Amino acid sequence: MAVSLIIDGQTVRAAPGATVLEAALAGGIYIPHLCHHPDLTPAGACRLCYVTVNGGGPVLACRTPAQEGMVVQTGSPEIDEIRRGLVELLMANHHGNCKGCLKSGRCALQEIIAKLRIDRKKLQQLRPAAEELPRDTSNPFFVLDPNKCVLCGICVRTCEELVGVGALNFAGRGYRSRVGPLGAGPLAQSVCESCGECVERCPVAGLAYVDHRRPREHVQTVCHSCGAGCPVTLGLRDGRVVEAKGELCGRGRFGWRILQAPDRLTVPLIRRNGAPAEASWEEALDLAARELSRYRGGECAVLCSGRLTNEEAYLLQRFAREVLGTNNIDSTLRLTHAVSLETLREATGWGGATGPFEAVEEAACILLVGANVARSHPVLARRIRRAAARGARLVVIDPREDDLGRFAHLWLQPYPGTDPALLMGMAVALVEEQLVDPAILGGLGAFLASLEDFPPGRVSRITGVPEELVTEAAKCYATSRPAVALWGTGLTQHPHGGDGVRALINLALLAGHTGLYPLLEEANAQGVWDLGCTPHHLPGQRPVPDPRAGGKGPESSPKGDGASYPGLTLTEVWDAVLEGRVRALYIIGVDPLGELPEAEKIREALGRVELLVYQHCFMGATGPLAHVVLPAAGWFEKEGTVTRADGRITRVRRVAGPAGGSLPDGDIICGLAARMGGERFVPEPASVLGEIASGVRGYGGLSWEGLEKGAEANVARPPLEARAAPLEYRGPTERPDMQYPLLLTGARNSPYGDVLSQKVEGLRALQPEEYLALHHKDAADFGITDGDRVRVLSRRGELTVRAAVTDVCPPGVVILNYRVFPDSLTGTISRVCAVTLERLA
Amino acid sequence: MSGELSLVREILAGYGKSRGALIPVLQEVQAALGYVPEGAMVEIARHLGIPASHVYSVASFYAQFRLQPLGRRRIAVCRGTACHVRGAPEILKELEGLTGIREGETSEDLEYTLETVACIGCCALAPCVRVNDEVYGEMTREKVRALFPDSEEAHRDAG
């Protein structure tokens, strides 16, 4: 219930639960304060906010709840005296002057001095010539300056309460107290994730951006860097982005600097005498269209990324199907979560998350499988940490314990690739513990029979996870309500990835939970999938009919009639090129040679293919091999809508550019279509969205105007109708032996290893040195100490890397960052293999 | 280092996961290792489910916790009243110059640790300095230098 109180003679209405300080500020009455921030718990540290209540002695307004009828006085001779003394003390420890300060004009201390009418000259005289302390400039984007810090603790509370990282804290005491990371080392080498949330909230220049300029206008859009799809408000000045506001991670806060990348493609290129030469759009499009027209149906294939807008994805699949006449169209989702969406579709009728991400923060139990979410979807990781901090049970299944470790109720570390067995083992535990509703069990004969393949002892032997832990995890998940399950590529990027997803869905169904979230990585991976950039589905996830009843495999469809057959996937295309079945490639927004596994095969295929049309913001490794290079606008340079990984649909807006002579992908696709006889190819996003809204399942009824006004829209999922499906145990394809006794798997060691971050200088600099993580017992067995260089040998290949001795992975398992995990070790796109180690002198 | 860490793990095994265990754990680690290494703080944080920076915050707040290992030669300058008035501050300054470290620090090569102590109890010999268990009285800058003839600074002076 709102209360009303009287502050300085003025009646103020306060929101329920508000403090006197909040009530006053909301009512337009200023009370000096430094350590208060509306997002954080009050600390009562700066003591500037003293007021009197009902004529009593001074109390801190930030820690006094507003109550009905209170009479508050914000100043008195006594309080003014205290405040003056405190400000003088602060200034005595505050070095340098305001001129040239990074925060000047936006500084709470300046405001206080002005409001209290404190004589600055007098303060200046107070200032002792004490030594200046070194500033921490290790972060490329902001500085930590102890000379300006007022020790309000806002950064400390931000990092702990909101971000859940806890990189900063007070250290030392008395006049030596500082804020800083563990051991007072450089921030960039601490656990700091460089999200800037503390910088956003620091009231002075204790933490400040190095190159901040005040924006003049703002554009509301969506972050480009992962499927969490955080809303971001970009501030612009003179047409250039100068800041990003919102609840963001480092990629969201600083990733827009990709707009400043020096190596953007700005002019179309066509190959002349074997070398790329600049051309006009007319020339390039004419040439690409003419050349593409020479191929028909299954001779062509289209590959794209999850960074097209919904409208572009829709146009692209129409181009493939209507103009080229083929279902050979696929996206990079194939390598990460296609198996998640396909399995979800089979099991529940819709390939996508079953609810909004907001529900994750409200869950009583969060089951997280094979996802290094703190690196892949950092803001989502925050939601998870906050949920855990307020009592939700976090159960994690991942061979490597990461920084979520301290929030986890249980952490299960199965051998890489054994998650299906572990999840089925949990299902067995649920049945044995009689935690399954008999109504659910009815009619599950085949499934229950398949559980016999997973007796507890066997599951424990296969996975290395103790039986009791399996049971405890299963019980925790089944008995907490609501519970959600999230999974990442650690579950899917295995030969039996589909089994893992199926086993997880089974477990959810048995427990009666509906929250299922595949953590798609590229920002619009879901939309690109939903709108038909897949060889097996038309827009709206409608299956491509296969006239070859019971048709086998990825047979190439007959020339000229390709669109009536399911097409080739991104992983199948390369073989098809090498076998001469596919002769022309149209590649958009992905640099296969630069960023996809199986680089050797791709290089050979790209060298062999008769026609390569490459459309991208950057030349990458693929561009130089292309016959036609079409420069495309980036995420922040075009209009459209996107579907984040939980099915929420939002607008992305143009904030700058397009750079140089580049064009939005939609315009380029339509330019090609028009030259090749395509009909009704109109690039305007609003009109394409209209077409989508009138015909695509799940996207019905969307309106451009509605989304423009910020209306909430979600993919309309069909009602969940699912049954647990039987699974049989399939052993791992790689097993350790005497010669190769360790299992190597991939993980992320930084949020900045992705291709987009690599284009931003500062983010690239934050990428730590690569290392191989190994358990100290294994280190002892191999005579390796922390920091040694080691050779990692698999049955097929080898690599040299620095060793980091830890106990975040179980004995017998070693872990390498995905980014430097060479194909040569596994020989496939799988990221698990048996290895041995050699210490290098 | 890994030997130290396994010791820390053994100590932690004796405590629950409550934050209240932080100070006793720090004390026990310090008793076992003579100081609280950074790696131990990370390990303690992980065990107690708190950020490592919080452990550091607490450890650096209390003077009882040493965050660096002790040097082979542990130098304590008496700052009792008698010593103070008879020149302890100059002696300290001289030692800081000789060892290249400041009060409360240990040199990188783990040779020296420099501290001040309340009163050694040899006021008659003020100002005095203790090196490991040996007490030296009536110190002057020259005598201090003679005590550490092999220090870098002394070499430079001699040369």
Ligand code: SF4
């Ligand atoms: S750095 Fe800023 S936010 Fe942090 S304690 Fe200092 S003044 Fe407060």
Ligand code: SF4
């Ligand atoms: S940038 Fe983010 S992670 Fe780093 S200290 Fe600030 S709030 Fe914490």
Ligand code: SF4
């Ligand atoms: S979590 Fe993902 S969407 Fe959100 S700011 Fe970070 S990269 Fe962008």
Ligand code: FES
């Ligand atoms: S704002 Fe109340 S004590 Fe700082």
